[in-house]
Amino acid sequence: MRASRVSHTSVMLLAWTVALVVFFPIAWTVLTSFKTESSAIDASAMLHFQPTLSSYSEVFDRAQYVDYAINSLIVSVGATLLVAILAVPCAYSMAFHPARSTRGLLLWMLSTKMLPPVGVLMPMYILFRSMGLLDTRIGLILMDTLMNLPLAVWMLFTFFKEIPRDILEAGRMDGARVTDEIRHLLLPLALPGLASTSLLSLIFCWNEAFWSLTLTSSSAAPLAAFIASFSSPEGLFFAKLSAASTLAFAPILVLGWLGQRRLVRGLTFGAVK
Amino acid sequence: MATLQLQNVCKRYGAVDVIRDLSLDIADGEFIVFVGPSGCGKSTLIRMIAGLEEINSGALLIEGQRMNEVGPADRGLAMVFQSYALYPHMSVRENMSFALRLARVPRAERDRKVAEVARILHLEPHLDHKPGQLSGGQRQRVAIGRAIVRNPRIFLFDEPLSNLDAALRGQMRGELARLHEEIDATMIYVTHDQVEAMTMADRIVVLQAGRIEQVGTPLEIYRHPVNLFVAGFMGSPPMNQLPGQIVDCSNAGVRVELAGHVAVAIAATSRAVKMNDAVILGVRPEGLRLDPAGSLAGTIHLVERLGSISLIHVDLDQGSRVIAQVGATEDVRSRQRVTLTIEPVHCHVFDQTGRALMSLS
Numbered sequence: 001m002r003a004s005r006v007s008h009t010s011v012m013l014l015a016w017t018v019a020l021v022v023f024f025p026i027a028w029t030v031l032t033s034f035k036t037e038s039s040a041i042d043a044s045a046m047l048h049f050q051p052t053l054s055s056y057s058e059v060f061d062r063a064q065y066v067d068y069a070i071n072s073l074i075v076s077v078g079a080t081l082l083v084a085i086l087a088v089p090c091a092y093s094m095a096f097h098p099a100r101s102t103r104g105l106l107l108w109m110l111s112t113k114m115l116p117p118v119g120v121l122m123p124m125y126i127l128f129r130s131m132g133l134l135d136t137r138i139g140l141i142l143m144d145t146l147m148n149l150p151l152a153v154w155m156l157f158t159f160f161k162e163i164p165r166d167i168l169e170a171g172r173m174d175g176a177r178v179t180d181e182i183r184h185l186l187l188p189l190a191l192p193g194l195a196s197t198s199l200l201s202l203i204f205c206w207n208e209a210f211w212s213l214t215l216t217s218s219s220a221a222p223l224a225a226f227i228a229s230f231s232s233p234e235g236l237f238f239a240k241l242s243a244a245s246t247l248a249f250a251p252i253l254v255l256g257w258l259g260q261r262r263l264v265r266g267l268t269f270g271a272v273k
Numbered sequence: 274m275a276t277l278q279l280q281n282v283c284k285r286y287g288a289v290d291v292i293r294d295l296s297l298d299i300a301d302g303e304f305i306v307f308v309g310p311s312g313c314g315k316s317t318l319i320r321m322i323a324g325l326e327e328i329n330s331g332a333l334l335i336e337g338q339r340m341n342e343v344g345p346a347d348r349g350l351a352m353v354f355q356s357y358a359l360y361p362h363m364s365v366r367e368n369m370s371f372a373l374r375l376a377r378v379p380r381a382e383r384d385r386k387v388a389e390v391a392r393i394l395h396l397e398p399h400l401d402h403k404p405g406q407l408s409g410g411q412r413q414r415v416a417i418g419r420a421i422v423r424n425p426r427i428f429l430f431d432e433p434l435s436n437l438d439a440a441l442r443g444q445m446r447g448e449l450a451r452l453h454e455e456i457d458a459t460m461i462y463v464t465h466d467q468v469e470a471m472t473m474a475d476r477i478v479v480l481q482a483g484r485i486e487q488v489g490t491p492l493e494i495y496r497h498p499v500n501l502f503v504a505g506f507m508g509s510p511p512m513n514q515l516p517g518q519i520v521d522c523s524n525a526g527v528r529v530e531l532a533g534h535v536a537v538a539i540a541a542t543s544r545a546v547k548m549n550d551a552v553i554l555g556v557r558p559e560g561l562r563l564d565p566a567g568s569l570a571g572t573i574h575l576v577e578r579l580g581s582i583s584l585i586h587v588d589l590d591q592g593s594r595v596i597a598q599v600g601a602t603e604d605v606r607s608r609q610r611v612t613l614t615i616e617p618v619h620c621h622v623f624d625q626t627g628r629a630l631m632s633l634s
Contacts, residue, residue: 169354169358170360
């Protein structure tokens with residue numbers, strides 16, 4: 001009894017420590033964004049400072065936050081929609097009409113995620129340039145789709161696998177064609193899975209920085225580029241940089257927080273019954 | 274309402290033959306039960322009829338028309354699954370009208386049909402409930418309702434009662450039999466439960482290892498099993514099997530001598546056997562009677578009191594073990610010495626290959 005309480009307490013402590021370590025940079029960024037530049041580098045003013053919105057107003061004055069945000073929104077939502085449109089039929093065929101190669105194909109898809117993106121930087125850049133996709137939203141949507149498709153197929157595959165075959169067969173007896181089966185049976189039944197997959201894809205797209213910075217410059221630049229524009233040329237203006245960062249991650253943080261129940265369920269699906 | 278023919282159908286999974294060259298004619302309005310041990314291919318067979326499994330060779334005809342290449346929905350069949358397979362996100366009403374919705378039946382007609390079926394199956398109070406809110410028996414009725422609404426030519430049932438408790442199973446058996454009378458449709462029913470087979474079937478098809486062992490009415494199968502497999506599989510408790518030897522063959526029948534010099538004369542054709550052939554004498558528990566002057570002596574090692582009757586398990590002195598059915602009031606106890614008499618009319622003789630000798634009675 002006592003042993004279990006001790007282990008319970010230590011697990012709680014560990015969880016809190018991890019949570020605080022993860023949360024610290026975010027909290028620090030948000031706090032710093034409300035400071036003046038001088039108090040931002042003053043270690044004694046870590047928590048005691050006069051909050052100000054000056055950094056925010058300066059950030060808004062100097063850069064078109066809304067333009068960047070719209071790009072982020074269009075690219076993330078667009079890529080997520082495209083991912084869903086491609087991943088649903090793909091996972092459907094793998095889950096319900098598996099071939100001998102299905103397992104291998106799934107593993108191969110996942111293995112592409114292990115490749116460091118910088119490894120294909122040159123060919124991708126040249127491809128994008130010759131297809132005229134550099135600095136276009138379409139280009140970035142395609143790139144984000146490619147990045148998130150393997151994970152989405154995997155997640156939907158596991159969700160679909162959980163749906164009893166009998167239900168789909170009953171649908172087939174009732175006269176459902178493949179499209180009816182997907183629309184009336186599979187998607188409603190896998191809705192929680194589809195929602196968490198989409199949410200995760202949305203978060204990954206929003207946070208994606210490597211390709212955003214490489215493949216866009218101005219007209220299609222998302223919020224990652226917005227933050228970057230405040231880091232390099234300006235030197236160490238922590239308060240402004242923090243304000244820009246906060247503006248960039250706030251929307252997705254709120255979305256993630258609202259959907260965390262879904263997200264946890266989605267990520268642990270199949271692991272626990 | 275339809276006839277169905279299976280002509281030399283085969284099903285293979287890789288190198289495994291699941292259904293081997295099987296042929297069967299099912300008449301219009303018949304209630305056919307496929308019965309057999311697990312793995313005998315009965316579920317595969319019903320799924321082949323449904324169109325959920327491909328037929329490797331042979332033909333499936335419904336109303337004389339070849340159906341091998343026709344999709345499940347266009348065969349005019351409805352199937353009730355073992356797991357019910359209800360659509361969990363739809364209400365009972367939506368579950369039952371789904372097929373009609375897909376077939377673009379106008380809403381008013383859909384509602385009318387669903388209401389009618391709900392009335393037959395006493396589901397009216399539950400029409401707006403989701404399957405998760407229903408009990409097992411109610412779910413089963415929804416699954417049956419979903420099949421009836423489509424007004425199919427043939428109903429297929431794949432072990433529909435196996436998830437229900439014993440009391441409910443008995444009740445649903447009655448309801449299915451009543452339903453069959455009411456709508457007079459052809460029904461094909463798969464089960465491993467011989468009570469279901471015996472009580473509901475017009476004809477029973479006994480399957481083993483992908484082959485038909487015997488087709489017949491329940492009483493035919495019970496009274497005249499064609500081989501040892503059917504004799505052992507149908508009937509609970511199973512038929513007693515005693516090794517013996519032919520000691521006399523004549524036009525009137527055969528005489529079988531069991532170990533311990535007990536001889537029984539049986540009116541069965543002697544064409545397939547000759548003198549001194551080893552045979553198996555099969556006798557149902559009700560064919561063994563307690564008799565102080567009986568020729569089979571032994572010791573009771575177990576008494577099962579079922580209320581209306583009792584079953585006694587007897588270790589015979591000659592080495593075999595048999596189960597006999599006795600009256601409930603009979604005073605029998607474990608370790609009691611008893612003697613039994615075999616009623617020749619309840620006996621069957623099986624030759625060395627397990628085939629039954631045809632009865633002369």
